C-alpha cells in the first residue's frame with residue numbers, strides 16, 4: 001500500500017531528526033504513530049538516549065508506552081525541543097488544518113510550545129487553500145453545540161456534529177467535549193478565521209494552525225519509491 005509506505009517513510013525521516021537529551025512532542029494520527037514507533041526503535045537500539053515525550057492524546061500516550069518512550073507532563077518541563085505531528089491539510093504558507101483525530105486541542109498546545117514543529121504528511125495533504133478538501137474541526141463544550149453551530153453557519157460554514165464510528169452517538173474528545181466539523185468552500189483568511197472561531201462562546205479550540213509549523217516533511221512516491229521532500 002503506497003500511502004502506508006509514504007506514512008512510514010515520512011514518520012521514519014522525522015524520527016531520525018530526534019536528538020539525545022531532548023523533549024519531544026508526540027503527535028496523533030496514523031503518520032505520527034510511525035514517528036513514535038521509530039523513536040522507540042532508536043531508543044531501544046541506543047542510537048539516542050535520554051529522550052522523553054509529551055503526548056498529544058490518549059492515542060499517542062498509549063503508543064508511547066507501547067514503544068517504551070518515557071512520558072512527561074507539561075508541569076514537569078519548561079520547553080519542548082521538537083514536536084512531530086500529522087495534519088489533514090497543509091497550505092503553501094505552512095498553515096494547517098488538523099483535528100482529523102479530534103486531538104487538535106492538545107496538539108496545538110504541544111506543537112506551538114515546541115522550538116521546532118515538524119509536520120509529517122503524505123503528498124495528498126498539500127492544498128492551495130485551507131478548507132478545500134477537509135472539514136474544519138471545532139471542539140465545543142456540549143451545552144453550547146447549538147448556538148455555536150448557528151454562529152458557524154453565519155460565518156459561511158456548513159456545520160455538522162461528528163458522530164462516532166464504533167461508538168453510538170457523537171465523538172467525545174479527550175477533554176469530554178464534542179466536535180463540530182465545518183464545511184467551507186475554502187478559508188480565505190486562516191489567521192482571522194482561527195481567531196474568530198476561537199472567540200465564539202463555548203468553543204475550546206479549532207483545527208486551524210497558523211504560524212505554528214516550522215518544517216513540512218512530505219512523503220511522495222517517485223518512480224514507485226517513497227521520497228521525502
Ligand code: DER
Pocket residue numbers: 027028029030031032085086087088097098099100101102103104107
Ligand atoms: O488529528 C490530527 O490532527 C492528526 O494529526 C491528523 O490530522 C493526521 O492524521 P493522519 O496522519 O492519520 O492522516
